[in-house]
Amino acid sequence: METETGRLSLETVASLCKRRGFIFQSSEIYGGINGFWDYGPLGVELKRNIKDAWWSDIVRRREDVVGLDASIIMHRRVWEASGHVEGFTDPMVDCRSCKRRYRADQLLAELGVELETGSKAEKDLVLPPGAKCPACGAGELTPPRPFNLMFETHPGAVQSEENKTYLRPETAQGIFAQFNNVLAVSRRKVPFGIAQIGKAFRNEINPRNYTFRSREFEQMELEFFIKPGTGAQWHEYWVNERLKWYGSIGLPEESLSRYVYGKDELAHYASACVDVMYAFPFGVQELEGIAARGDYDLRRHQEYSGKSMDYFDQETNAKYVPHVVEPSAGVDRIALALICNAYREEWVPNGEGEAREAEPGRPAPEGYETRTVMRFHPRVAPVKVAVFPLLKNKPELVNKARGVFESLQPRWNCFWDQVGAIGRRYRRQDEIGTPFAVTVDFQSLEDNTATLRERDSMRQQRVRIEELRGRLEEAIG
């Protein structure tokens, strides 16, 4: 696993994710399988919240976008039309002696080779003469060869070349293939979008950086269909929208950046592409790509299927194949970014006072203790509210607290905990990133109030129980 570049190492994140039940290695009891991951009880909530936030903002709260859930396995012609059969390859290099396999561009980076931008050597990823395998130090390397990243499969009983198709390497093509059907039923006019969330599969040569580059992952893609000639303004619009959205789930502006593709880096059909980048512990890397793809995809499907992809514009009486702007994000990468961003170790005073960031590797000073806290934005926090009775052996406290829990649970994912000292219960919630905790104590029995504790400031306030839901509604949404 790669190491750190900032305040946090990926090892720390991975071990926390396993301990707390965010992410496990797939098939761990059999030694694991490279490039595949399972999300545990907290991870699945985090991922669901990311997808819900995206779906709500991209589909439900907009009148110009509708949803789709296409199948993962589609007709092989879809992938011929899209260009994936021919061109969805990464150049790979093998070590002839230790058999290690590299992606050629990553190998060059590992060897410290910089090729002149735009040069033929860069395009063909030419290895320097005499380059040796960095893993074994001795092995001779093969020249780069194209390796198709799609997983093959054969629907039906016979495994033949005729019935070969692929697990989708992106969700987008399902949208293009259903363009006509969706257009016919949704009564939308261009500009309008079709959105989809779902699994995608890529047989990555070298899965790495934990879940960042996996072989099975989830995408959230929007194909926003526009009038020819309006690509530049819609592209800019979507780049801004998407950057704002990352703020709304708690990624700070300073952790995000844009990578603007130069003309020579763009696919031949694309007129613009911007990647939204996040500063991961292993470097600044892509979370989402936003591309203005022209009419390439619909035109290719028109050509390969023989079905017209024309749109009739009633206002201008003109017919055209719509162009498209595509914001394409990865759920797993966003989950990893949120986890990295949320993780803090703090020194908190035993009495009153502010917490401060812990100094790595040093014990807490006198009068302080160390707490681990996940500062998730309430929108994505796996658990929103924890409810505690102060003592578990006082039925009147337990009953009253249970009433509070049951009144909040239909609205949010809540957590009930009656075991251990109250301070320890707060810490356990801090560690999983629960933004609010409600404690029912003896005063609650007298005046129907409870304490509402806020995770980040650790401040506690007395709130009337009947006002709790409204207060939380404001804070969580």
Ligand code: ATP
């Ligand atoms: P990269 O250059 O990192 O391989 P890409 O540019 O090929 O990514 P796209 O094809 O634009 O990625 O896919 C859109 C999004 O899907 C990416 O921004 C990323 O969030 C997600 N994604 C792509 N490949 C993977 C992967 N192997 N593992 C996890 N997420 C991925």
